[in-house]
Amino acid sequence: MFDALIADLHLEAGAPEELAQAIDFLAWAKGRCKRLYILGDLFEYWLGDDSPLPGLALFEQALRELSTAGCSVCIMHGNRDFLLGEAFCHSVGATLIREDAVTITLGQRRALLLHGDTLCSDDSDYQQARNILRSPGWQQQFLSLTPPERRLQAQALRQQSKDNSRQKSEQIMDVNATTVDAAAEQYDVDLIIHGHTHRPCWHKEGNRDRVVVGDWHKNGAEVALYHNQTLVLQHWPFKPPLN
Amino acid sequence: MIRLSTRLGDILIKLHEDKAPESCANFKQYVEDGFYDGTIFHRVIPGFMVQGGGFEPGMSQKSTRANIQNEANNGLQNMRGTLAMARTNEPHSASSQFFVNVADNAFLNHSAPNPAGWGYCVFAEVAEGMDTVDAIIGLSTGSAGHHQDVPVEDICIDKATVEG
Secondary structure (H helix, E strand, C coil): CEEEEECCCCECCCCHHHHHHHHHHHHHHCCCEEEEEEECCCECCCCCCCCCCCCCHHHHHHHHHHHHCCCEEEEECCCCCCCCCHHHHHHCCEEEECCCEEEEEECCEEEEEECCHHHCCCCHHHHHHHHHHCCHHHHHHHHCCCHHHHHHHHHHHHHHHHHHHHHCCCCCCCCCHHHHHHHHHHHCCCEEEECCCCCCEEEEECCEEEEECCCCECCEEEEEEEECCEEEEEEECCCCCEC | CEEEEECCEEEEEEECCCCCHHHHHHHHHHHHCCCCCCEEEEEEECCCEEEEEEEECCCEECCCCCCECCCHHHCCCCCCCEEEECECCCCCCECCCEEEECCCCHHHCCCCCCCCCCCCCEEEEEEECHHHHHHHHCCCEEEECCEEEEECCCCEECEEEECC
């Protein structure tokens, strides 16, 4: 049986091809995966469990079928769906990971799982905004608004974030090496798996492996699969057998 | 029937000569010529498939006979335990390489007679020895040159024979 780790699906009704790929992946995982970790940004945005995104019923059904089939599904917050709550997770049979980072065991190794945005510490504007958006006070105030009000406010925030990103260098928006070192030391791991940067890659950093899973697009994504003592970063859907 | 002998056990293959005559004749010819003897399974992806029939240890690629016609429109599906021909992006480009599906890979099936939809031709199935295929799937893999998912320790078809 596999453990699968994915992130940055950014699902929304307006991206039907990505949605179809994700549903296919869950169908593949059913009966094959014993654990599925979704490392943040499952959804393009999330305005609260009382205001779910439209058009995602088939995906939610596939997730429910996967968990019912015995796969332990764990969902971590990303920078876009950090308001995802227990009610949604309960409805699909998943467990919400509230912490920014957790460790799990993959065979003989301990792995640190996180969305990855906290590692991008060079982006101080983002980190500042993150602190505000993750504070109980801000979230309480936001969730007390009506769904249409929340939608308006979220649109403004997303536009602002998009405008800011355009002006930032690629480097600022990637992980900071010192922050990665500190996280590895804090959790005492030599394996880190995260998403967020949309730069899927297997980084060899001294004795440490840092595996960045990819964002989903219409052709699929790079996903991390653990099976029989081996962790691989693999493209989903699998590339056909070529000569 | 075709028997592939490996150090992890044998795989007995039943050809679907009625559904994929050209692919079966082609495969059988490679077996009779001893082409597969000593070749490796060079692409092993758990949950997907095991591919072989074209490389010797050290990832040196063997020269093949001419490409064959793609018979993927024969109605056979890429289900677990079936064998299909590998190819390039050009639909009618299979030669010696084949793969064993270890999962139901519907996305490899024929859907339309165009480059995107031709699919991969199923021509046989594993009659005995799926446990051997699963043992191959369990091997550790790594990169070899620009090839990924290559078993770290070679797993060869020691001998391929036509039986019965």
